[in-house]
Amino acid sequence: MNSELAASNRAIAARTGLNDSDLAVLDVLHRDGPQTPTSLARRTRMGTTTMASVLRRLTRDGWVERRLSQTDLRSFTIHATSADRLAKIFLPANQKLTALVEGWSESQVDQLIEFLEDATKVIHESAEQLSTKDRSDS
Template sequence: MIPAPLGSQALLLALRRLRTDLAAHDRAVADAAGIKDSDLTVLEILNREGPQTPSVLARRTNTHLATMTGVLTRLENDGWIERHPDAKDRRSIRIHATSIDRFNTLYAESMDRLAAVFETWPTEHARIFLSAIADISQALDPATNSDAAGRHKSGDAGRES
């Protein structure tokens, strides 16, 4: 149980503030790079997780596939990505980030400031933080939630598939 001063309401408010701060920071980074917020989100996924198909990127960003096509065209025209045929399925393409160093430069100053904060944390503090981030990400993951909602609607809530 969470102690009263750290109740779920206080944690939710802190999380919302962090979301707002991160969104504002990302808008500033996107503006400095001359790209849109949605473009920056796609670059973040590609730089963090590697090549993806347009369909996966659209699903991951909750973007219509036609809109994703426009995002990818802008990024390709600006030299941020390249489209390559999928080695396993020649009918499909995979989107590759081409400017990882350029992307990392966008975040270098803020990453240095955050690294300085993290370096002051005890190991256990860092473990708890990583665990909390994983829990929060899983709770917000549309795939996880749609699976649970589907089981709930069909009366299978709580049963393993």
């Protein structure tokens, strides 16, 4: 499944002019809402220099915008502005995935969602531990 998701992301990237890093940032913004560049870098496990390049490209191409913080005018947050462009591309696959569970009971769907959320948490925690170990090994 991981290989197929990666291949799908590469196909979407080729179609949109985005790359894996761009898609990762847009995914975090879509799921978690506006973020500072530092929190985006931490969340996507990118260096700050790489994040700056990604954000310049995404801003230039109209995928995100920078908005000044209301509380700290030295700070800004990044907001996704073109989620609808990606939603149209993902729509056919999303419809097919929805069709896979249409005949399922509500409890079956709830179990699937719970499993996917728990699996995502395990993977996130594993990445956190690996990142922390990498920093302590340096």
